[in-house]
Amino acid sequence: MGVLRVVTFAVVACLAAIGIAQAQDTTTLKKEMPGQWELSTTERSKTCVVTLKADAAAQGFKLELEPACKAALPFTKDIVAxxxxxxxxxxxxxxxGEAVIDFTxxxxxxxxxxxxxxxxxxLQDLAAARSMAKSMDQMIGDWSIVRGNGQPVCGLTLTNTEAGPDxxxxxxxxxxDAAIAQFNPTQWRLDRGQIILLSKAGEAWQFEADDNAQWRRVPDTADPLIMLRQ
Structure with missing residues (x-):
């Protein structure tokens, strides 16, 4: 019986700890969310600004949608809290209180x-979303791909013309260069600080910014490929 009591107490304590952690996480989220957010499609072709407030409303908290939201994203007309x-x-x-859309x-x-x-x-922090959009705008234009010794091997142009989600x-x-011509990228995107080039076959090359403001293909090799803005 003594062992059973110890096990029972341990299970109860564990469940209580989980409950406390969940409550803390929920409370933290409620504290962190108030502010301005950008609600958008994945490729940001349609956006609107949502201001989440800490003031209580029926079954939740108050919010404000900028006037352009209903035209850009029609489903937002039903959002009230x-x-x-x-x-x-x-x-x-x-x-x-029913979900118009749930986010994780x-x-x-x-x-x-x-x-x-x-x-x-x-749904993204507004300042971060606008910073990302600015960063992406800065990527658009002509680039040169060179080897580590500076020898040019290809030129390419990144555009803002949509070619599918994101x-x-x-x-x-x-x-x-033959290797790059064979890869033949047709799409690109900026993803978590990387320039991603994508081929028709679905192959992806990733480039990361280095300390010299160059974009090096990763993982790095003895004969690296580097993207330079023209």
Missing amino acids: WSVRGLDIVRLQDAS EVEAGIFEGLRQGEGVYI NFQVFLKPKC
Whole structure:
């Protein structure tokens, strides 16, 4: 009986600890969410600003949608409040408390939500979203790919023309090195600080910025490829 009591006490204590951790996480999320957020499609072709407030509302907290939201994202016309559901779900809800869209955090400050029949939407800290958009704008234009010794091997142009979810068109210039011509990237995107080049076959090359403001293909090799802005 003594062993059973110890085990029972341990299980109860463990469940209590889990409950406390969940409560703390929920409380933290409620404290961190108030502020301005960008609600957008994954490729940011349609965006609107949502201001989440700490003031209580029916079944949640108050929020404000900028006037352009209803035109850009029609489903937002039903959103009247926000709340935290479960451990980590941020809900944008209608007047009855039902979900218009539920978001879960996929990385710090970035949440993803799915609307059936429509696709995935992103909720991101407004300042970070605008900083990312600015960074992406700075990527658009002509680039040169060179080897580690500085020998040019290809030229390419990154555009802001959409080529599918999250991706944009890229064009190679004539007389590229055979390896790059064979790879033949047709799309690109900026993802978590990397420039990603994608081929028609779905192969991906990743480039990361180094200390010299160059973009080196990773993983690094003895004969690296480097992207330089022209």
